[in-house]
Amino acid sequence: MNALDSLIEALKRLPGVGQKSAQRMAYHLLQHDRTAMPRLAGALTAAVERIKHCERCHTFSETPLCIVCADAKRDRRLLCVVETPADQAALERTGSYLGYYFVLLGRLSPLDGVGTRQIGAAELLARAAEDGVEEVILATSFTAEGEATAHVLAEALRARGIKSTRLARGVPIGSELEYVDLGTIAHALSDRR
């Protein structure tokens, strides 16, 4: 395979990039932005070499402990469980959560071979049982698999006498009620305050 086809094939591995987009990217880089190519190559190499997982919360980190876990000033009473580092990053950007995290790096999906072991449930339970943790916030997705994951973890935590909560379900900010799906409205109604 020649260098151009190899580049197009490699670009197709990016999520959301098909044959046409990969071609457009390759031609654009080669014709208009060659300096971006060694830069992206270097960033990929550095990232794959340097980015590991935090020993404590499993999020992406270049150091054994990520910056959140290494920050002693956060609220040790709260532990928030998310599916991915991207979910954690979204919560961090809200600026309204000051506790620690635990990143599952997935969600329960028995058909795909993802069980409690793959999401590190035992490590989460050990982490939640640590001195000082008072509440585990289950912030998995509101999809069938995310809900199932939250349910299983909530049961396991309750069996150990650890309190768990779930993110509130409701109408998103900026929505007109007419266009919100009925399940969401029903939840918003029953969870009204």
Next chain:
Amino acid sequence: MNALDSLIEALKRLPGVGQKSAQRMAYHLLQHDRTAMPRLAGALTAAVERIKHCERCHTFSETPLCIVCADAKRDRRLLCVVETPADQAALERTGSYLGYYFVLLGRLSPLDGVGTRQIGAAELLARAAEDGVEEVILATSFTAEGEATAHVLAEALRARGIKSTRLARGVPIGSELEYVDLGTIAHALSDRR
């Protein structure tokens, strides 16, 4: 900047990729497809090092002469002028053109500082004046700039007594007339055969 942010910034240089897509790509690669990272890095490095321009037609090539220019069996009477290597690849995929190419690597755009010199007009004229070339097919885009480029080149070729033609304008295959723009219908009508 940490390795993750550097990777996101580098991915944003790809055409059509903004902050959100770049984040999604970076998280996806790191969590689900780490092997794609060194592969893409290698493909980028190889491409930027090995892919140059063909001496004769200016398309992308790893050898001094591209495979089309190096192929003595093609029809020397035809020379097709396109804006980009991607345009040339599209024409090649049709399988219905057997002549040679000349790739402008751009189109006339005086406001952006792209004049006849930047698109290699002098080299095109020299190439078109070579023994054996009987017709220059101007296959630049049917946009204002592409049309202007075709017009300027056609005038210069005519002044040297070289015949030039333009790709046919008309209704695309699969279109319902109702939804085709009026300018295209007018052209299809006047160019009817």
